[in-house]
Amino acid sequence: MSDISFVRTEMLPEQEPPASTVGAIGWARENLFSNWFNSLLTVISIYFIYMVLKGALPWMLSPTWNGTSLAHCREILTEAGRVTDHGVSGACWGVINERWQQLLFGFYPNGSEPGTTDLRWRPVLAFLLMGVALAPVLFADKVPSKLLYFSAAYPFIFPWLLWGGTIWGPLSAALGFVIGYFVYRFVSSAFSGLIGIILGVVCAVVWWLVLSSLFVGAMNSILPIGIEAVESRKFGGFMLSITIGVVAIACSLPLGIVLALGRQSDLMIVKFLCVGFIEFIRGVPLITLLFVASTLLNIFMPPGTNFDIILRVLIMVTLFAAAYMAEVIRGGLAALPKGQYEGADSLGLNYWQAQRLIIMPQALKISIPGIVSTFIGVFKDTVLVSIIGLLDPLGLSNAIRADANWNGIVWEIYGFIGLLFFIFCFSMSRYSMYLERKLQTGHR
Amino acid sequence: MSSITDPGKQQFRLSMLIYDTRYRSGTIQVIAMIGFMLLAAWLISNTAQNLAALGKPIDFGFFSEPASYDINQRLLDYTSRDSHLRAALVGLLNTLVVAVLGCITATILGVIIGVLRLSHNWLIARLMTIYVEMFRNVPVLLWIVFIMAILIETLPAPRAFKGVETGALVLTNRGFYIPEALFSRSLGDIHLLGESSLRFDVSLDFIAIIVVLVASLYASHVIKTRADRIQAATGDRPTTWYLRLGVVVVPMVLLLVALGFHLGMPELKGFNFKGGTHLRNSLIALWLALSLYTAAFIAEIVRAGIMAISHGQTEAAAALGLRPNRIMSLVVLPQALRVIIPPLISNYLNLTKNSSLAIAVGYMDITGTLGGITMNQTGRELECILLLMLVYLTISLSISAVMNWYNESVKLKER
Numbered sequence: 137m138s139d140i141s142f143v144r145t146e147m148l149p150e151q152e153p154p155a156s157t158v159g160a161i162g163w164a165r166e167n168l169f170s171n172w173f174n175s176l177l178t179v180i181s182i183y184f185i186y187m188v189l190k191g192a193l194p195w196m197l198s199p200t201w202n203g204t205s206l207a208h209c210r211e212i213l214t215e216a217g218r219v220t221d222h223g224v225s226g227a228c229w230g231v232i233n234e235r236w237q238q239l240l241f242g243f244y245p246n247g248s249e250p251g252t253t254d255l256r257w258r259p260v261l262a263f264l265l266m267g268v269a270l271a272p273v274l275f276a277d278k279v280p281s282k283l284l285y286f287s288a289a290y291p292f293i294f295p296w297l298l299w300g301g302t303i304w305g306p307l308s309a310a311l312g313f314v315i316g317y318f319v320y321r322f323v324s325s326a327f328s329g330l331i332g333i334i335l336g337v338v339c340a341v342v343w344w345l346v347l348s349s350l351f352v353g354a355m356n357s358i359l360p361i362g363i364e365a366v367e368s369r370k371f372g373g374f375m376l377s378i379t380i381g382v383v384a385i386a387c388s389l390p391l392g393i394v395l396a397l398g399r400q401s402d403l404m405i406v407k408f409l410c411v412g413f414i415e416f417i418r419g420v421p422l423i424t425l426l427f428v429a430s431t432l433l434n435i436f437m438p439p440g441t442n443f444d445i446i447l448r449v450l451i452m453v454t455l456f457a458a459a460y461m462a463e464v465i466r467g468g469l470a471a472l473p474k475g476q477y478e479g480a481d482s483l484g485l486n487y488w489q490a491q492r493l494i495i496m497p498q499a500l501k502i503s504i505p506g507i508v509s510t511f512i513g514v515f516k517d518t519v520l521v522s523i524i525g526l527l528d529p530l531g532l533s534n535a536i537r538a539d540a541n542w543n544g545i546v547w548e549i550y551g552f553i554g555l556l557f558f559i560f561c562f563s564m565s566r567y568s569m570y571l572e573r574k575l576q577t578g579h580r
Numbered sequence: 581m582s583s584i585t586d587p588g589k590q591q592f593r594l595s596m597l598i599y600d601t602r603y604r605s606g607t608i609q610v611i612a613m614i615g616f617m618l619l620a621a622w623l624i625s626n627t628a629q630n631l632a633a634l635g636k637p638i639d640f641g642f643f644s645e646p647a648s649y650d651i652n653q654r655l656l657d658y659t660s661r662d663s664h665l666r667a668a669l670v671g672l673l674n675t676l677v678v679a680v681l682g683c684i685t686a687t688i689l690g691v692i693i694g695v696l697r698l699s700h701n702w703l704i705a706r707l708m709t710i711y712v713e714m715f716r717n718v719p720v721l722l723w724i725v726f727i728m729a730i731l732i733e734t735l736p737a738p739r740a741f742k743g744v745e746t747g748a749l750v751l752t753n754r755g756f757y758i759p760e761a762l763f764s765r766s767l768g769d770i771h772l773l774g775e776s777s778l779r780f781d782v783s784l785d786f787i788a789i790i791v792v793l794v795a796s797l798y799a800s801h802v803i804k805t806r807a808d809r810i811q812a813a814t815g816d817r818p819t820t821w822y823l824r825l826g827v828v829v830v831p832m833v834l835l836l837v838a839l840g841f842h843l844g845m846p847e848l849k850g851f852n853f854k855g856g857t858h859l860r861n862s863l864i865a866l867w868l869a870l871s872l873y874t875a876a877f878i879a880e881i882v883r884a885g886i887m888a889i890s891h892g893q894t895e896a897a898a899a900l901g902l903r904p905n906r907i908m909s910l911v912v913l914p915q916a917l918r919v920i921i922p923p924l925i926s927n928y929l930n931l932t933k934n935s936s937l938a939i940a941v942g943y944m945d946i947t948g949t950l951g952g953i954t955m956n957q958t959g960r961e962l963e964c965i966l967l968l969m970l971v972y973l974t975i976s977l978s979i980s981a982v983m984n985w986y987n988e989s990v991k992l993k994e995r
Contacts, residue, residue: 561717
């Protein structure tokens with residue numbers, strides 16, 4: 137029988153892939169024009185992008201950086217031949233050039249008034265030091281852990297740099313914590329942990345409320361060390377937003393953890409109080425809480441108390457953020473398998489040990505995305521203080537637009553403010569993604 | 581040998597309140613309760629002292645005094661001679677209007693954007709990502725004032741419409757004008773609650789339309805269940821779409837003809853438009869900004885919800901021979917909804933609470949009336965703000981109650 141099967145003995149030469157499936161054309165075919173609907177969408181989006189760029193780019197590239205008023209900007213634009221049917225077209229960047237420092241620092245002393253010096257290095261230094269203080273927290277694996285001592289001291293340096301005044305104020309506030317800690321250490325080793333905590337807190341509160349003012353007065357008369365004080369009403373711009381945002385974020389995290397633990401606790405009354413607080417705060421808009429800060433908080437305090445508006449706003453924003461934080465952390469606590477709690481119990485850990493060593497590290501890790509988005513939300517919400525009359529960027533923008541020179545300016549200022557907020561919030565969300573990846577221990 | 585002693589036989593000692601876990605929780609709770617009571621008592625006594633010093637004890641009598649300010653965008657009839665209570669009521673309705681409108685448009689936009697962000701089209705997916713990041717990372721208050729500025733600065737003034745005179749949708753820098761529904765053979769209104777502050781008119785035409793609509797939808801539902809039954813019994817589904825359509829459309833058309841329904845067009849009279857419904861800039865800006873802002877969040881929720889459904893579900897459905905749109909509606913969406921709904925609820929709540937920012941553009945919602953002008957005119961901060969909080973708390977808790985009930989009904993029934 138003859139062999140009639142055909143067997144190819146040599147390989148066919150390799151062929152180039154068709155030009156339509158590789159390179160730019162292949163990519164475009166696959167990603168932009170895979171079917172008629174996608175092609176339609178692509179064409180529409182290209183047209184849309186073209187229209188936006190055609191409108192926005194010439195407007196943005198306008199040679200008005202040195203304009204001194206809106207009228208001057210228009211003159212520059214007319215000279216440059218940027219005249220259309222609707223009058224001159226082009227942004228008036230002079231307003232940003234003239235006012236960007238105000239948008240950043242508000243009315244913080246800049247040495248322009250006679251008898252004052254430029255103090256703006258203080259907020260700048262405070263925010264730079266904040267970077268240093270946050271580094272060991274944010275990038276724990278890349279910086280020496282000794283920096284944590286600086287982080288612990290930073291909450292007292294920060295207000296001192298911003299508000300100025302005597303150094304003994306922040307020092308005595310810090311001393312309260314030290315006293316509370318040592319009382320706790322001493323009492324808890326002698327008696328019990330619970331008594332230690334209670335006594336420690338009581339001692340610290342007594343120190344702050346009664347003794348610290350005496351201490352500050354005495355030390356101030358002996359050793360008057362201090363820097364020039366700045367009133368709260370001089371605060372403004374992004375400095376104010378960042379201050380409110382950072383303080384609210386820093387204080388709301390521990391408060392939120394306590395509230396979340398309270399809400400998850402078996403103690404009926406504690407749980408009831410925490411649920412009531414969280415649901416109340418989450419049920420009302422922030423603006424009503426700010427109204428409370430601006431009008432009611434003084435009524436709630438002992439007669440004659442009149443404390444600073446920024447401090448009042450800080451308190452309410454912190455409470456607001458804490459309620460949201462508590463819900464985020466509760467989600468993390470609820471997501472932990474019950475076995476973790478039972479495992480901690482079976483090791484003989486008490487409640488706080490279990491929370492500190494087993495539960496919280498995992499729960500916080502799970503809730504990082506939620507925590508960061510709460511942070512971003514709080515930071516964005518700081519613009520609401522413009523409604524109660526504080527001069528945050530938005531409040532300042534109204535003041536700038538009321539200026540005779542800049543009356544009629546709209547897009548430039550809003551665009552600038554929006555851009556800065558975008559940069560802050562976007563970088564925070566990117567950081568949270570980085571942290572998620574870093575803490576991902578590979579249970580997938 | 582067990583070395584455990586029986587704790588029950590021990591004498592009760594005072595230190596056991598702290599050391600013994602059986603009593604310790606009680607101790608902590610009592611301390612917490614006492615602390616809370618002390619705090620509350622301290623706040624209340626401070627408040628009482630301060631109010632006494634200011635000479636204005638808590639009194640809600642100001643509600644019946646005339647408000648003497650105007651509210652330009654309103655659903656109820658209101659004049660400046662009406663009471664503060666009436667003004668607050670008008671404001672509350674305005675809050676609800678913008679919240680409901682905003683939730684609807686934000687949901688529609690959010691779903692579209694969320695789906696498009698998952699598109700295989702590279703350009704569209706990037707554009708939608710830019711949209712989401714742009715709106716999520718800039719404060720909503722900034723968007724509200726920004727859109728308000730766009731409306732005022734870019735739209736033409738009413739006098740630019742000389743020669744056009746009328747239109748179905750007129751966009752001017754004073755607001756939008758849309759046609760209004762008019763009935764030439766109207767059934768009239770019922771005036772409820774007489775002349776009190778809570779009075780309101782109910783249009784009988786409106787009630788008639790609602791009744792007919794509900795009845796015809798019910799009839800359509802009956803037809804559908806009958807068709808389902810027949811399909812289940814015989815395997816053949818009778819064609820019902822024309823019946824179901826007719827049952828809804830025909831009675832409605834007949835009713836509208838009988839009532840003499842026609843549209844009242846806005847017309848240019850002098851320097852402004854008359855007739856039609858006038859949606860003011862403040863309402864449009866607030867509505868648009870809240871919708872666009874919340875849509876960015878809803879888009880992310882929708883995207884996460886769809887991505888949470890494992891690809892195997894889609895493949896299994898395709899293996900059963902379902903077409904892509906049936907896969908979406910029968911397999912993917914019902915499962916994705918369970919992931920989507922809880923965060924969606926909280927976004928609706930956020931939108932409702934954010935509507936209080938209306939005060940920045942002068943839309944008279946409850947914050948603008950009760951927490952704004954009324955508070956400033958009467959000087960009753962405590963009463964106004966507490967009531968304002970109570971109103972928002974009630975709205976929030978009712979939305980979350982309704983939505984939780986819905987969530988409960990679509991939840992996976994585990995056995």
